[in-house]
Amino acid sequence: MSGFVFSEKPIQIAEGDGPYVYDDSGTEYLDMGASYACVPLGHDHDAVKSAVQDQLSKLTYVQASYPVEVRTALYETLADTAPDPIGKVWLCNSGTEANEAALKFARSATGRSKLVATMQGFHGRTMGSLATTWKSKYKKPYEPLIGDVEFVPYDDSEAMAEAVDEETAGVIIEPVQGEGGINPASAEFLQHTREVTEQAGAALIFDEVQTGMGRTGSLWAAAESGVSPDMITAAKGLGNGLPVGATLCRDWIAENYGSHASTFSGGPVISAAANATVETIVEEEIPSHAADVGEYLRGQLRDALGDDVREVRGEGLMIGVEVGRGANRVLKELAMTHQVLALPAGRTVVRLLPPLTIGEQEADQVVEAMEAVIT
Numbered sequence: 001m002s003g004f005v006f007s008e009k010p011i012q013i014a015e016g017d018g019p020y021v022y023d024d025s026g027t028e029y030l031d032m033g034a035s036y037a038c039v040p041l042g043h044d045h046d047a048v049k050s051a052v053q054d055q056l057s058k059l060t061y062v063q064a065s066y067p068v069e070v071r072t073a074l075y076e077t078l079a080d081t082a083p084d085p086i087g088k089v090w091l092c093n094s095g096t097e098a099n100e101a102a103l104k105f106a107r108s109a110t111g112r113s114k115l116v117a118t119m120q121g122f123h124g125r126t127m128g129s130l131a132t133t134w135k136s137k138y139k140k141p142y143e144p145l146i147g148d149v150e151f152v153p154y155d156d157s158e159a160m161a162e163a164v165d166e167e168t169a170g171v172i173i174e175p176v177q178g179e180g181g182i183n184p185a186s187a188e189f190l191q192h193t194r195e196v197t198e199q200a201g202a203a204l205i206f207d208e209v210q211t212g213m214g215r216t217g218s219l220w221a222a223a224e225s226g227v228s229p230d231m232i233t234a235a236k237g238l239g240n241g242l243p244v245g246a247t248l249c250r251d252w253i254a255e256n257y258g259s260h261a262s263t264f265s266g267g268p269v270i271s272a273a274a275n276a277t278v279e280t281i282v283e284e285e286i287p288s289h290a291a292d293v294g295e296y297l298r299g300q301l302r303d304a305l306g307d308d309v310r311e312v313r314g315e316g317l318m319i320g321v322e323v324g325r326g327a328n329r330v331l332k333e334l335a336m337t338h339q340v341l342a343l344p345a346g347r348t349v350v351r352l353l354p355p356l357t358i359g360e361q362e363a364d365q366v367v368e369a370m371e372a373v374i375t
């Protein structure tokens with residue numbers, strides 16, 4: 001018996017603690033990828049763990065049509081933190097499902113079918129989200145997908161204005177592209193996209209599956225850009241490692257959502273994890289900490305790597321280092337020689353998405369390792 005989708009790495013991870021994970025022989029690794037941004041508070045976080053344990057001892061699951069205190073609390077927590085006037089919450093189990101719901105809601109609320117997405121964008125791997133994802137390698141074997149998707153160059157306001165019209169149901173964008181190489185959009189592009197979607201009566205969806213939960217230096221990247229979209233989707237960091245996704249909506253979307261559902265929507269255990277995660281991030285002002293450490297880390301990386309890399313870019317603790325050669329070789333050496341785990345974003349970008357709780361000490365550790373590998 002064996003799995004077949006993932007090619008497994010030669011490190012058997014057995015335990016985690018804060019920004020570190022340990023293999024089965026006790027070797028310590030600094031987890032600068034946070035396993036795809038999924039543990040913003042670090043591994044094995046006490047508040048999340050005890051919230052989950054408490055909930056497990058009371059009730060593991062009940063169908064979503066019965067109100068449960070912990071899920072109601074999560075609805076409120078998320079509605080409170082979302083930029084106004086977003087106040088309605090749909091819960092699911094992953095990023096692609098959160099986007100799938102957003103695309104369906106955009107179609108049902110507008111009665112239109114056309115969708116607009118961006119080149120290099122990534123929105124997930126179920127048929128709908130996949131159709132709005134750029135890379136043809138991910139799509140080709142499964143075509144035909146849902147159709148009626150137009151792609152525009154990222155950060156190109158003119159192209160966006162041309163693509164959005166009275167037939168557009170929705171526009172889906174990442175405020176900072178993750179998979180596509182850590183590409184931050186300008187605030188002007190996001191604001192302009194807001195204007196043209198509003199004029200056309202189309203729904204604006206911010207895919208914050210990767211940028212959300214404080215990653216870019218504020219709880220939602222939307223708030224930072226001064227744009228209030230019609231929907232925000234979240235997942236990766238939301239349950240600090242437990243599988244939960246959310247589609248946050250304005251009223252006009254929620255009132256015309258059509259007929260969507262999911263059996264496990266907002267299960268009590270997962271809701272407890274998400275509540276503890278969001279509350280800790282807000283109470284401990286993690287986003288502004290991420291902004292500060294991120295700025296320090298980018299500065300140190302630029303100083304240490306200089307002309308040996310093409311660019312160090314990003315926002316908060318969502319950082320891309322364009323190494324200008326095979327990123328996978330750099331990543332392998334970082335892991336095997338320096339015990340630093342990071343991620344690729346395309347072929348030439350080393351992507352850092354550490355727990356948002358890291359300090360300058362961990363930042364220095366990764367800078368030293370990257371300097372040794374790259375310069």
Ligand SMILES: *Cc1c(COP(=O)(O)O)cnc(C)c1O
Binds near residue numbers: 095124235236
């Ligand atoms: C990872 C990701 C997704 C897909 O999330 P899954 O939980 O893997 O389905 C969607 N959008 C963005 C921006 C992502 O980074």
